[in-house]
Amino acid sequence: MPLELEDPRVIEFDVRTDEMLVNMGPQHPSTHGVLRLVLRTDGEVVSEVEPHIGYLHRCAEKIGENLTPRQWVPYTDRMDYLAGMNMNLGWSLCVEKLLDHQLSEKALHLRVIIAEMGRIASHLVGMGAYGLDLGSFSPFLYAFREREKILDLFEEACGARLTYSYITPGGCTADLPSGWLQRCADFLDQFEPIIQEYHALLTTNAIFIKRTAGIGVMSPEMAIQYGCTGPVLRGSGVDYDLRRDGEARYTEMYDGYAFEVISEQNGHYPKDHDYPAVPKDAVLGDCWHRFYVRMLEVVQSVDLVRQAIDRYSTASGDYGVPIKLTTKLPKGEAYLETEAPRGQMGFYLVSDGNAIPWRVRARSSSFCNLSVTADLCRGCLIADIPAVVGSLDVVMGEIDR
Amino acid sequence: MTGTSFVSRLQQKFGDQITGSNLEAVDPWIEVAPESIAEVCQFLRDDEELAFDLLNCITAVDYFIADPKKAAKAGWEPHIDVVYHMSSVSKKHSLVVKVRLPRWKDGVEGQLPEVPTVSQVWRTADWHEREVFDLSGVCFTGHPDLRRILCPEDWVGYPLRKDYEMPLEYHGIRGR
Numbered sequence: 127m128p129l130e131l132e133d134p135r136v137i138e139f140d141v142r143t144d145e146m147l148v149n150m151g152p153q154h155p156s157t158h159g160v161l162r163l164v165l166r167t168d169g170e171v172v173s174e175v176e177p178h179i180g181y182l183h184r185c186a187e188k189i190g191e192n193l194t195p196r197q198w199v200p201y202t203d204r205m206d207y208l209a210g211m212n213m214n215l216g217w218s219l220c221v222e223k224l225l226d227h228q229l230s231e232k233a234l235h236l237r238v239i240i241a242e243m244g245r246i247a248s249h250l251v252g253m254g255a256y257g258l259d260l261g262s263f264s265p266f267l268y269a270f271r272e273r274e275k276i277l278d279l280f281e282e283a284c285g286a287r288l289t290y291s292y293i294t295p296g297g298c299t300a301d302l303p304s305g306w307l308q309r310c311a312d313f314l315d316q317f318e319p320i321i322q323e324y325h326a327l328l329t330t331n332a333i334f335i336k337r338t339a340g341i342g343v344m345s346p347e348m349a350i351q352y353g354c355t356g357p358v359l360r361g362s363g364v365d366y367d368l369r370r371d372g373e374a375r376y377t378e379m380y381d382g383y384a385f386e387v388i389s390e391q392n393g394h395y396p397k398d399h400d401y402p403a404v405p406k407d408a409v410l411g412d413c414w415h416r417f418y419v420r421m422l423e424v425v426q427s428v429d430l431v432r433q434a435i436d437r438y439s440t441a442s443g444d445y446g447v448p449i450k451l452t453t454k455l456p457k458g459e460a461y462l463e464t465e466a467p468r469g470q471m472g473f474y475l476v477s478d479g480n481a482i483p484w485r486v487r488a489r490s491s492s493f494c495n496l497s498v499t500a501d502l503c504r505g506c507l508i509a510d511i512p513a514v515v516g517s518l519d520v521v522m523g524e525i526d527r
Numbered sequence: 528m529t530g531t532s533f534v535s536r537l538q539q540k541f542g543d544q545i546t547g548s549n550l551e552a553v554d555p556w557i558e559v560a561p562e563s564i565a566e567v568c569q570f571l572r573d574d575e576e577l578a579f580d581l582l583n584c585i586t587a588v589d590y591f592i593a594d595p596k597k598a599a600k601a602g603w604e605p606h607i608d609v610v611y612h613m614s615s616v617s618k619k620h621s622l623v624v625k626v627r628l629p630r631w632k633d634g635v636e637g638q639l640p641e642v643p644t645v646s647q648v649w650r651t652a653d654w655h656e657r658e659v660f661d662l663s664g665v666c667f668t669g670h671p672d673l674r675r676i677l678c679p680e681d682w683v684g685y686p687l688r689k690d691y692e693m694p695l696e697y698h699g700i701r702g703r
Contacts, residue, residue, distance in 0.1 A: 179676060179677065180675075180676060180677040180678060180679070183677045183678065185686065187662070187687060188686055188687060223553060224553060226553075350580050350581055350616055351580075351649060351650045351651070352650045352651055353581060353582055353583070353649065353650070353651030355581075364616060366616050371619050373621075458552060458553050459552070459553065459554065460553045460554060461554050461583075461584070461612050461623065463583060470583070472583055472584055472612070474584065474586055474610070474612070476588055478601075484588070485586075485588045485589075485687075487584070487586045489583060489584035489612070493654065494651055494654070497650070497651070497653065497654045526677060527677075
Protein backbone atom coordinates (compact mmCIF):
# COMPACT_ATOMS: atom_id res chain seq x y z
CA MET A 127 0.00 0.00 0.00
CA PRO A 128 1.49 3.34 -1.02
CA LEU A 129 2.43 5.71 1.73
CA GLU A 130 -0.05 8.51 2.05
CA LEU A 131 0.77 11.83 3.59
CA GLU A 132 -1.78 14.32 4.77
CA ASP A 133 0.18 17.16 3.32
CA PRO A 134 2.46 16.29 0.36
CA ARG A 135 4.58 19.37 1.03
CA VAL A 136 5.93 17.83 4.21
CA ILE A 137 8.29 15.61 2.30
CA GLU A 138 9.73 18.59 0.50
CA PHE A 139 10.53 20.35 3.76
CA ASP A 140 12.06 17.21 5.06
CA VAL A 141 14.44 16.57 2.18
CA ARG A 142 15.48 20.21 1.86
CA THR A 143 16.60 20.27 -1.74
CA ASP A 144 17.24 23.99 -1.64
CA GLU A 145 20.62 24.12 0.08
CA MET A 146 23.55 21.76 0.07
CA LEU A 147 26.98 21.71 1.67
CA VAL A 148 29.65 20.73 -0.82
CA ASN A 149 33.15 19.92 0.27
CA MET A 150 35.95 20.87 -2.14
CA GLY A 151 39.35 19.52 -1.27
CA PRO A 152 41.72 19.12 0.47
CA GLN A 153 42.86 16.96 -2.44
CA HIS A 154 41.08 18.78 -5.22
CA PRO A 155 43.61 19.45 -7.97
CA SER A 156 42.39 22.96 -8.64
CA THR A 157 42.98 24.12 -5.10
CA HIS A 158 46.75 24.43 -5.61
CA GLY A 159 47.70 22.17 -2.76
CA VAL A 160 45.86 21.10 0.30
CA LEU A 161 43.19 23.75 0.57
CA ARG A 162 39.72 22.73 1.65
CA LEU A 163 36.71 24.83 0.76
CA VAL A 164 33.28 24.17 2.19
CA LEU A 165 30.62 25.60 -0.10
CA ARG A 166 27.00 26.22 0.79
CA THR A 167 25.22 25.93 -2.50
CA ASP A 168 21.75 26.67 -3.72
CA GLY A 169 21.62 24.70 -6.95
CA GLU A 170 24.57 25.98 -8.95
CA VAL A 171 24.88 29.22 -7.01
CA VAL A 172 27.29 29.40 -4.10
CA SER A 173 25.96 31.37 -1.17
CA GLU A 174 28.85 30.89 1.21
CA VAL A 175 32.45 29.73 0.99
CA GLU A 176 34.54 28.77 3.96
CA PRO A 177 38.23 28.07 3.46
CA HIS A 178 39.83 25.64 5.89
CA ILE A 179 43.61 25.84 6.02
CA GLY A 180 46.40 24.36 8.09
CA TYR A 181 46.87 21.00 6.38
CA LEU A 182 50.47 21.92 5.55
CA HIS A 183 51.37 23.56 8.86
CA ARG A 184 54.99 22.67 9.66
CA CYS A 185 55.67 24.95 12.66
CA ALA A 186 58.24 27.00 10.74
CA GLU A 187 58.01 29.90 13.18
CA LYS A 188 58.55 27.69 16.22
CA ILE A 189 61.52 26.01 14.51
CA GLY A 190 62.94 29.46 13.80
CA GLU A 191 63.20 30.09 17.55
CA ASN A 192 65.72 27.26 17.79
CA LEU A 193 67.94 27.95 14.78
CA THR A 194 70.33 30.70 13.78
CA PRO A 195 69.12 32.93 10.92
CA ARG A 196 71.29 31.21 8.34
CA GLN A 197 70.05 27.81 9.41
CA TRP A 198 66.48 29.00 8.96
CA VAL A 199 67.01 29.93 5.30
CA PRO A 200 66.06 26.41 4.03
CA TYR A 201 62.76 26.71 5.91
CA THR A 202 61.91 29.87 3.97
CA ASP A 203 62.47 27.91 0.75
CA ARG A 204 59.78 25.52 1.77
CA MET A 205 57.21 28.20 2.47
CA ASP A 206 56.61 29.42 -1.05
CA TYR A 207 58.23 26.49 -2.81
CA LEU A 208 57.52 27.97 -6.24
CA ALA A 209 59.58 31.08 -5.53
CA GLY A 210 62.23 29.90 -3.10
CA MET A 211 64.73 32.53 -4.23
CA ASN A 212 62.38 35.38 -3.40
CA MET A 213 61.68 33.95 0.03
CA ASN A 214 65.41 33.62 0.78
CA LEU A 215 65.79 37.23 -0.27
CA GLY A 216 63.06 38.47 2.07
CA TRP A 217 64.50 36.72 5.09
CA SER A 218 68.09 37.68 4.26
CA LEU A 219 67.19 41.34 3.94
CA CYS A 220 65.35 41.22 7.27
CA VAL A 221 68.38 39.76 9.05
CA GLU A 222 70.69 42.24 7.34
CA LYS A 223 68.40 45.05 8.42
CA LEU A 224 68.78 44.06 12.07
CA LEU A 225 72.54 43.61 11.67
CA ASP A 226 72.77 46.83 9.64
CA HIS A 227 74.87 44.92 7.12
CA GLN A 228 75.65 46.66 3.84
CA LEU A 229 76.17 44.75 0.63
CA SER A 230 78.44 45.60 -2.26
CA GLU A 231 76.98 46.88 -5.50
CA LYS A 232 77.76 43.62 -7.23
CA ALA A 233 75.86 41.58 -4.65
CA LEU A 234 72.79 43.80 -5.09
CA HIS A 235 72.74 43.32 -8.86
CA LEU A 236 73.25 39.58 -8.43
CA ARG A 237 70.19 39.50 -6.20
CA VAL A 238 68.13 41.40 -8.76
CA ILE A 239 69.03 38.85 -11.45
CA ILE A 240 68.14 35.92 -9.21
CA ALA A 241 64.97 37.42 -7.74
CA GLU A 242 63.55 38.45 -11.10
CA MET A 243 64.35 35.07 -12.66
CA GLY A 244 62.54 33.54 -9.71
CA ARG A 245 59.57 35.77 -10.40
CA ILE A 246 59.44 34.64 -14.04
CA ALA A 247 59.55 30.96 -13.00
CA SER A 248 56.85 31.49 -10.40
CA HIS A 249 54.52 33.38 -12.72
CA LEU A 250 54.97 30.68 -15.35
CA VAL A 251 53.65 28.08 -12.92
CA GLY A 252 50.89 30.46 -11.87
CA MET A 253 49.89 30.92 -15.49
CA GLY A 254 50.12 27.24 -16.45
CA ALA A 255 48.26 26.03 -13.38
CA TYR A 256 45.56 28.63 -13.97
CA GLY A 257 45.00 27.22 -17.44
CA LEU A 258 44.80 23.78 -15.84
CA ASP A 259 42.17 25.02 -13.37
CA LEU A 260 40.03 26.17 -16.25
CA GLY A 261 40.36 22.88 -18.13
CA SER A 262 43.04 23.81 -20.62
CA PHE A 263 45.97 21.43 -20.32
CA SER A 264 48.48 22.52 -22.96
CA PRO A 265 49.51 25.95 -21.58
CA PHE A 266 50.77 24.11 -18.51
CA LEU A 267 53.21 22.11 -20.64
CA TYR A 268 54.36 25.19 -22.54
CA ALA A 269 54.92 27.02 -19.25
CA PHE A 270 56.84 24.16 -17.66
CA ARG A 271 59.04 23.79 -20.74
CA GLU A 272 60.37 27.31 -20.19
CA ARG A 273 60.42 27.09 -16.42
CA GLU A 274 62.62 24.04 -16.70
CA LYS A 275 65.28 26.15 -18.42
CA ILE A 276 65.22 28.64 -15.53
CA LEU A 277 65.53 25.79 -13.06
CA ASP A 278 68.53 24.49 -15.02
CA LEU A 279 70.16 27.90 -14.67
CA PHE A 280 69.40 27.97 -10.94
CA GLU A 281 70.78 24.46 -10.57
CA GLU A 282 74.00 25.58 -12.18
CA ALA A 283 74.24 28.50 -9.77
CA CYS A 284 73.44 26.76 -6.50
CA GLY A 285 72.97 23.04 -7.06
CA ALA A 286 69.26 22.84 -6.26
CA ARG A 287 66.22 22.97 -8.49
CA LEU A 288 63.47 23.89 -6.06
CA THR A 289 64.74 24.64 -2.57
CA TYR A 290 67.72 26.82 -3.32
CA SER A 291 68.90 28.48 -0.10
CA TYR A 292 71.10 30.51 -2.47
CA ILE A 293 70.51 34.01 -1.19
CA THR A 294 71.51 34.03 2.45
CA PRO A 295 72.06 36.70 5.12
CA GLY A 296 75.21 38.55 4.08
CA GLY A 297 75.09 37.80 0.37
CA CYS A 298 74.86 34.60 -1.62
CA THR A 299 76.34 31.17 -0.98
CA ALA A 300 78.46 31.27 -4.14
CA ASP A 301 79.27 33.43 -7.11
CA LEU A 302 77.73 32.68 -10.48
CA PRO A 303 79.68 30.10 -12.49
CA SER A 304 81.57 31.33 -15.55
CA GLY A 305 79.44 31.69 -18.66
CA TRP A 306 76.23 31.76 -16.62
CA LEU A 307 75.38 35.35 -17.53
CA GLN A 308 75.71 34.54 -21.22
CA ARG A 309 73.47 31.50 -20.87
CA CYS A 310 70.97 33.57 -18.94
CA ALA A 311 70.97 36.26 -21.64
CA ASP A 312 70.53 33.57 -24.31
CA PHE A 313 67.57 32.19 -22.41
CA LEU A 314 65.91 35.62 -22.25
CA ASP A 315 66.39 36.13 -26.00
CA GLN A 316 64.84 32.77 -26.68
CA PHE A 317 62.07 33.20 -24.10
CA GLU A 318 60.77 36.65 -24.96
CA PRO A 319 59.10 35.78 -28.29
CA ILE A 320 57.48 32.74 -26.64
CA ILE A 321 55.39 35.00 -24.40
CA GLN A 322 53.28 35.63 -27.51
CA GLU A 323 52.44 31.92 -27.54
CA TYR A 324 51.04 32.18 -24.03
CA HIS A 325 48.93 35.12 -25.06
CA ALA A 326 47.60 33.12 -27.99
CA LEU A 327 46.91 30.09 -25.79
CA LEU A 328 45.27 31.87 -22.89
CA THR A 329 45.07 35.67 -22.78
CA THR A 330 43.20 36.06 -26.05
CA ASN A 331 41.53 32.64 -26.03
CA ALA A 332 37.75 33.13 -26.33
CA ILE A 333 36.93 30.36 -23.84
CA PHE A 334 39.47 31.67 -21.37
CA ILE A 335 38.03 35.18 -21.61
CA LYS A 336 34.51 33.81 -21.10
CA ARG A 337 35.66 31.97 -17.97
CA THR A 338 37.57 34.86 -16.42
CA ALA A 339 36.32 38.24 -17.66
CA GLY A 340 33.91 39.84 -15.24
CA ILE A 341 34.29 36.99 -12.71
CA GLY A 342 35.38 37.65 -9.14
CA VAL A 343 35.54 41.41 -9.42
CA MET A 344 37.43 43.01 -6.54
CA SER A 345 37.37 46.74 -5.95
CA PRO A 346 40.63 48.49 -4.92
CA GLU A 347 39.09 49.36 -1.52
CA MET A 348 38.19 45.73 -0.90
CA ALA A 349 41.68 44.56 -1.90
CA ILE A 350 43.36 46.97 0.52
CA GLN A 351 40.85 46.25 3.28
CA TYR A 352 41.70 42.55 3.10
CA GLY A 353 45.43 43.20 2.86
CA CYS A 354 45.71 41.74 -0.64
CA THR A 355 49.03 42.54 -2.23
CA GLY A 356 51.08 41.82 -5.30
CA PRO A 357 49.37 41.04 -8.62
CA VAL A 358 46.03 40.67 -6.82
CA LEU A 359 46.20 44.28 -5.60
CA ARG A 360 47.58 45.63 -8.87
CA GLY A 361 44.95 43.70 -10.81
CA SER A 362 42.44 45.98 -9.12
CA GLY A 363 44.25 49.01 -10.50
CA VAL A 364 46.19 50.04 -7.41
CA ASP A 365 49.55 51.52 -8.31
CA TYR A 366 51.64 49.97 -5.53
CA ASP A 367 54.75 47.85 -5.78
CA LEU A 368 57.32 47.49 -3.03
CA ARG A 369 60.15 47.44 -5.55
CA ARG A 370 59.39 51.13 -5.95
CA ASP A 371 57.45 52.02 -2.77
CA GLY A 372 59.08 49.75 -0.22
CA GLU A 373 61.75 50.35 2.37
CA ALA A 374 65.06 51.90 1.35
CA ARG A 375 66.91 48.69 2.16
CA TYR A 376 64.87 46.87 -0.46
CA THR A 377 64.39 49.59 -3.07
CA GLU A 378 68.14 50.35 -3.19
CA MET A 379 68.46 47.06 -5.09
CA TYR A 380 66.39 48.57 -7.87
CA ASP A 381 67.95 52.04 -7.79
CA GLY A 382 68.57 53.28 -11.29
CA TYR A 383 66.64 50.49 -12.97
CA ALA A 384 64.08 51.50 -15.57
CA PHE A 385 60.79 49.86 -14.71
CA GLU A 386 57.15 50.71 -14.33
CA VAL A 387 54.64 49.31 -11.87
CA ILE A 388 52.22 47.04 -13.73
CA SER A 389 48.74 48.29 -12.97
CA GLU A 390 46.02 49.74 -15.12
CA GLN A 391 46.02 53.53 -15.03
CA ASN A 392 43.39 55.43 -17.01
CA GLY A 393 42.51 52.33 -18.98
CA HIS A 394 46.08 51.55 -20.04
CA TYR A 395 48.74 49.16 -18.87
CA PRO A 396 52.37 50.18 -19.23
CA LYS A 397 54.17 48.19 -21.94
CA ASP A 398 50.89 47.01 -23.43
CA HIS A 399 51.57 48.32 -26.91
CA ASP A 400 52.66 45.01 -28.47
CA TYR A 401 50.53 42.84 -26.21
CA PRO A 402 46.87 41.97 -26.58
CA ALA A 403 44.30 44.60 -25.76
CA VAL A 404 41.94 44.24 -22.81
CA PRO A 405 38.80 42.38 -23.99
CA LYS A 406 35.59 44.38 -23.79
CA ASP A 407 34.00 41.99 -21.25
CA ALA A 408 36.82 42.36 -18.75
CA VAL A 409 36.21 44.59 -15.75
CA LEU A 410 39.08 46.05 -13.74
CA GLY A 411 39.73 43.80 -10.74
CA ASP A 412 38.38 40.58 -12.26
CA CYS A 413 40.19 37.29 -12.77
CA TRP A 414 41.33 38.23 -16.26
CA HIS A 415 43.07 41.38 -15.04
CA ARG A 416 44.86 39.56 -12.23
CA PHE A 417 46.10 37.05 -14.80
CA TYR A 418 47.13 39.77 -17.23
CA VAL A 419 49.12 41.65 -14.58
CA ARG A 420 51.17 38.48 -14.03
CA MET A 421 51.77 38.10 -17.75
CA LEU A 422 53.01 41.66 -18.05
CA GLU A 423 55.16 41.27 -14.96
CA VAL A 424 56.97 38.45 -16.73
CA VAL A 425 57.86 40.88 -19.54
CA GLN A 426 58.88 43.43 -16.93
CA SER A 427 61.14 40.92 -15.20
CA VAL A 428 62.81 39.91 -18.46
CA ASP A 429 63.65 43.57 -18.95
CA LEU A 430 64.95 43.93 -15.38
CA VAL A 431 67.17 40.85 -15.66
CA ARG A 432 68.71 42.22 -18.85
CA GLN A 433 69.51 45.50 -17.12
CA ALA A 434 70.86 43.66 -14.08
CA ILE A 435 73.16 41.48 -16.22
CA ASP A 436 74.71 44.62 -17.74
CA ARG A 437 75.21 46.21 -14.35
CA TYR A 438 76.47 43.07 -12.67
CA SER A 439 79.22 42.51 -15.24
CA THR A 440 80.63 46.01 -14.68
CA ALA A 441 79.91 46.39 -10.95
CA SER A 442 82.61 46.46 -8.31
CA GLY A 443 82.84 44.47 -5.09
CA ASP A 444 82.23 40.82 -4.33
CA TYR A 445 79.08 38.68 -4.46
CA GLY A 446 78.66 39.00 -0.70
CA VAL A 447 80.14 36.85 2.01
CA PRO A 448 77.52 35.06 4.12
CA ILE A 449 77.50 35.97 7.79
CA LYS A 450 78.97 33.47 10.22
CA LEU A 451 76.58 30.90 11.63
CA THR A 452 77.36 32.02 15.14
CA THR A 453 77.01 35.76 14.51
CA LYS A 454 75.29 37.31 17.51
CA LEU A 455 72.26 39.36 16.57
CA PRO A 456 71.96 42.78 18.18
CA LYS A 457 69.16 43.21 20.69
CA GLY A 458 66.12 44.59 18.96
CA GLU A 459 63.67 43.76 16.25
CA ALA A 460 63.27 44.28 12.54
CA TYR A 461 60.40 43.88 10.11
CA LEU A 462 60.84 43.96 6.39
CA GLU A 463 58.56 43.26 3.46
CA THR A 464 59.63 42.43 -0.06
CA GLU A 465 57.69 42.09 -3.26
CA ALA A 466 57.56 38.33 -3.78
CA PRO A 467 55.75 37.01 -6.89
CA ARG A 468 52.58 36.41 -4.88
CA GLY A 469 52.56 39.67 -2.99
CA GLN A 470 54.25 41.32 -0.08
CA MET A 471 56.18 38.77 1.90
CA GLY A 472 57.17 40.08 5.31
CA PHE A 473 59.61 38.71 7.87
CA TYR A 474 59.76 39.83 11.47
CA LEU A 475 62.74 39.07 13.65
CA VAL A 476 62.97 39.71 17.39
CA SER A 477 66.31 39.21 19.04
CA ASP A 478 67.41 39.24 22.68
CA GLY A 479 71.10 39.50 21.82
CA ASN A 480 71.83 35.83 21.13
CA ALA A 481 72.78 34.13 17.89
CA ILE A 482 69.37 32.45 17.89
CA PRO A 483 66.36 34.75 17.42
CA TRP A 484 63.84 35.14 20.22
CA ARG A 485 60.98 35.06 17.76
CA VAL A 486 60.61 34.90 14.01
CA ARG A 487 57.45 35.55 12.07
CA ALA A 488 56.58 35.19 8.43
CA ARG A 489 53.82 37.38 7.10
CA SER A 490 52.48 35.44 4.19
CA SER A 491 51.08 37.16 1.14
CA SER A 492 48.95 34.20 0.06
CA PHE A 493 47.43 34.04 3.55
CA CYS A 494 45.91 37.50 3.12
CA ASN A 495 45.12 36.95 -0.54
CA LEU A 496 43.18 33.80 0.31
CA SER A 497 41.18 35.42 3.11
CA VAL A 498 39.28 37.39 0.47
CA THR A 499 37.76 34.23 -1.15
CA ALA A 500 34.77 34.11 1.17
CA ASP A 501 33.71 37.58 0.07
CA LEU A 502 34.74 37.18 -3.54
CA CYS A 503 32.94 33.90 -4.19
CA ARG A 504 29.62 34.82 -2.60
CA GLY A 505 26.92 34.50 -5.23
CA CYS A 506 29.05 33.01 -8.00
CA LEU A 507 28.63 29.64 -9.70
CA ILE A 508 30.35 26.47 -8.49
CA ALA A 509 32.32 26.29 -11.74
CA ASP A 510 33.67 29.78 -11.11
CA ILE A 511 35.22 28.86 -7.76
CA PRO A 512 38.38 27.35 -9.34
CA ALA A 513 38.59 30.37 -11.61
CA VAL A 514 38.50 32.81 -8.68
CA VAL A 515 40.78 30.85 -6.34
CA GLY A 516 43.20 30.12 -9.19
CA SER A 517 43.41 33.79 -10.11
CA LEU A 518 44.62 34.57 -6.58
CA ASP A 519 47.52 32.15 -7.28
CA VAL A 520 47.96 30.94 -3.71
CA VAL A 521 50.62 28.51 -2.53
CA MET A 522 49.56 26.51 0.49
CA GLY A 523 53.07 26.01 1.82
CA GLU A 524 53.26 29.73 2.39
CA ILE A 525 49.81 30.03 3.94
CA ASP A 526 50.26 27.27 6.49
CA ARG A 527 53.99 27.72 7.05
CA MET B 528 55.71 61.96 8.10
CA THR B 529 58.22 60.64 10.60
CA GLY B 530 58.01 58.76 13.88
CA THR B 531 58.09 61.88 16.06
CA SER B 532 55.14 63.47 14.33
CA PHE B 533 53.13 60.22 14.59
CA VAL B 534 53.72 60.14 18.33
CA SER B 535 52.90 63.80 18.94
CA ARG B 536 49.75 63.51 16.87
CA LEU B 537 48.59 60.41 18.69
CA GLN B 538 49.46 61.88 22.10
CA GLN B 539 47.48 65.00 21.27
CA LYS B 540 44.46 62.86 20.49
CA PHE B 541 44.72 60.02 23.01
CA GLY B 542 46.84 61.49 25.84
CA ASP B 543 48.02 58.91 28.34
CA GLN B 544 46.58 56.02 26.32
CA ILE B 545 49.88 56.15 24.43
CA THR B 546 51.96 54.41 27.07
CA GLY B 547 55.37 54.47 25.46
CA SER B 548 57.44 54.70 22.33
CA ASN B 549 60.91 53.97 21.01
CA LEU B 550 61.84 56.09 18.03
CA GLU B 551 65.52 55.04 17.97
CA ALA B 552 64.74 51.39 17.27
CA VAL B 553 65.38 49.83 13.85
CA ASP B 554 61.63 50.08 13.30
CA PRO B 555 60.30 52.90 15.54
CA TRP B 556 57.34 51.70 17.58
CA ILE B 557 54.56 53.13 19.70
CA GLU B 558 52.98 51.38 22.66
CA VAL B 559 49.26 51.72 23.28
CA ALA B 560 47.13 50.75 26.28
CA PRO B 561 45.27 47.50 25.44
CA GLU B 562 41.75 48.86 26.08
CA SER B 563 42.10 51.68 23.54
CA ILE B 564 43.84 49.80 20.70
CA ALA B 565 40.66 49.63 18.61
CA GLU B 566 40.05 53.40 18.78
CA VAL B 567 43.70 54.19 18.08
CA CYS B 568 43.68 51.90 15.04
CA GLN B 569 40.43 53.40 13.78
CA PHE B 570 42.00 56.83 14.07
CA LEU B 571 45.21 55.72 12.38
CA ARG B 572 43.24 54.41 9.44
CA ASP B 573 40.70 57.22 9.08
CA ASP B 574 42.86 60.27 9.74
CA GLU B 575 43.67 61.90 6.42
CA GLU B 576 47.31 62.58 7.17
CA LEU B 577 48.05 59.19 8.69
CA ALA B 578 45.84 57.03 6.40
CA PHE B 579 47.16 53.61 7.46
CA ASP B 580 44.87 51.70 5.15
CA LEU B 581 46.91 48.47 4.94
CA LEU B 582 47.44 46.23 7.94
CA ASN B 583 50.52 44.16 7.16
CA CYS B 584 50.77 41.82 10.06
CA ILE B 585 49.73 41.01 13.61
CA THR B 586 52.22 39.08 15.73
CA ALA B 587 52.36 38.06 19.36
CA VAL B 588 55.72 37.73 21.06
CA ASP B 589 55.86 35.78 24.29
CA TYR B 590 58.40 37.04 26.84
CA PHE B 591 58.92 34.27 29.32
CA ILE B 592 61.92 32.35 30.63
CA ALA B 593 61.25 29.22 32.63
CA ASP B 594 64.60 29.21 34.46
CA PRO B 595 64.22 31.67 37.41
CA LYS B 596 67.97 32.52 37.46
CA LYS B 597 67.98 33.48 33.81
CA ALA B 598 64.63 35.25 34.13
CA ALA B 599 66.05 37.53 36.83
CA LYS B 600 68.74 38.71 34.38
CA ALA B 601 66.31 39.28 31.48
CA GLY B 602 65.35 42.79 32.52
CA TRP B 603 61.63 42.38 31.95
CA GLU B 604 58.64 40.86 33.69
CA PRO B 605 56.97 37.98 31.83
CA HIS B 606 54.43 39.39 29.36
CA ILE B 607 53.08 39.11 25.84
CA ASP B 608 53.50 41.81 23.22
CA VAL B 609 50.96 42.00 20.43
CA VAL B 610 52.62 43.82 17.53
CA TYR B 611 50.70 45.50 14.72
CA HIS B 612 52.62 46.39 11.56
CA MET B 613 50.73 48.78 9.35
CA SER B 614 51.47 50.89 6.31
CA SER B 615 49.79 53.31 3.99
CA VAL B 616 49.35 52.61 0.29
CA SER B 617 48.63 56.25 -0.51
CA LYS B 618 51.15 57.97 1.81
CA LYS B 619 53.78 55.21 1.59
CA HIS B 620 54.79 55.27 5.24
CA SER B 621 54.64 52.59 7.89
CA LEU B 622 54.25 52.25 11.64
CA VAL B 623 54.59 49.65 14.38
CA VAL B 624 52.10 49.67 17.23
CA LYS B 625 52.52 47.44 20.26
CA VAL B 626 50.23 46.35 23.04
CA ARG B 627 51.59 44.84 26.26
CA LEU B 628 49.49 42.13 27.88
CA PRO B 629 49.95 39.87 30.89
CA ARG B 630 50.69 36.24 29.98
CA TRP B 631 47.47 35.12 31.65
CA LYS B 632 44.42 37.19 32.52
CA ASP B 633 44.44 38.15 36.23
CA GLY B 634 47.46 35.86 36.66
CA VAL B 635 45.27 32.73 36.50
CA GLU B 636 46.95 30.12 34.31
CA GLY B 637 44.64 29.05 31.49
CA GLN B 638 42.75 32.37 31.35
CA LEU B 639 43.73 33.99 28.07
CA PRO B 640 44.78 37.67 28.13
CA GLU B 641 42.30 39.91 26.35
CA VAL B 642 42.64 42.73 23.87
CA PRO B 643 39.90 44.30 21.73
CA THR B 644 39.76 43.14 18.12
CA VAL B 645 40.66 45.43 15.22
CA SER B 646 38.91 43.25 12.63
CA GLN B 647 36.25 45.94 12.11
CA VAL B 648 39.03 48.38 11.14
CA TRP B 649 40.88 46.08 8.72
CA ARG B 650 39.46 42.80 7.45
CA THR B 651 43.04 41.48 7.30
CA ALA B 652 42.96 41.36 11.09
CA ASP B 653 40.24 38.69 11.01
CA TRP B 654 42.54 35.82 9.99
CA HIS B 655 45.63 37.26 11.61
CA GLU B 656 43.92 37.48 14.99
CA ARG B 657 42.69 33.93 14.59
CA GLU B 658 46.26 32.86 13.96
CA VAL B 659 47.57 34.73 17.00
CA PHE B 660 44.81 33.21 19.12
CA ASP B 661 45.62 29.77 17.76
CA LEU B 662 49.39 29.84 18.17
CA SER B 663 50.04 32.35 20.96
CA GLY B 664 46.87 32.24 23.03
CA VAL B 665 45.59 35.80 23.00
CA CYS B 666 41.84 36.39 23.14
CA PHE B 667 40.58 39.16 20.87
CA THR B 668 37.34 40.37 22.39
CA GLY B 669 34.61 41.22 19.89
CA HIS B 670 36.15 39.10 17.12
CA PRO B 671 33.35 37.69 14.92
CA ASP B 672 34.70 34.15 14.63
CA LEU B 673 37.58 33.45 17.01
CA ARG B 674 38.62 29.83 16.53
CA ARG B 675 41.79 27.98 15.63
CA ILE B 676 42.95 28.41 12.05
CA LEU B 677 46.19 26.45 11.50
CA CYS B 678 45.98 23.82 14.24
CA PRO B 679 43.08 21.34 14.45
CA GLU B 680 40.09 22.59 16.41
CA ASP B 681 40.65 20.13 19.27
CA TRP B 682 44.32 21.00 19.71
CA VAL B 683 45.40 21.70 23.28
CA GLY B 684 47.81 24.52 24.15
CA TYR B 685 49.36 27.45 22.35
CA PRO B 686 52.49 26.33 20.44
CA LEU B 687 54.27 29.68 20.19
CA ARG B 688 54.23 30.21 23.95
CA LYS B 689 57.70 29.74 25.39
CA ASP B 690 56.48 27.24 27.99
CA TYR B 691 54.57 25.11 25.47
CA GLU B 692 55.13 21.41 25.65
CA MET B 693 54.53 19.20 22.66
CA PRO B 694 51.73 16.69 23.46
CA LEU B 695 52.81 13.09 23.84
CA GLU B 696 50.02 11.82 21.70
CA TYR B 697 47.32 13.19 19.41
CA HIS B 698 44.54 10.84 18.23
CA GLY B 699 46.88 7.88 18.41
CA ILE B 700 49.75 9.68 16.63
CA ARG B 701 52.94 9.75 18.68
CA GLY B 702 54.17 13.27 19.32
CA ARG B 703 57.72 12.76 20.58
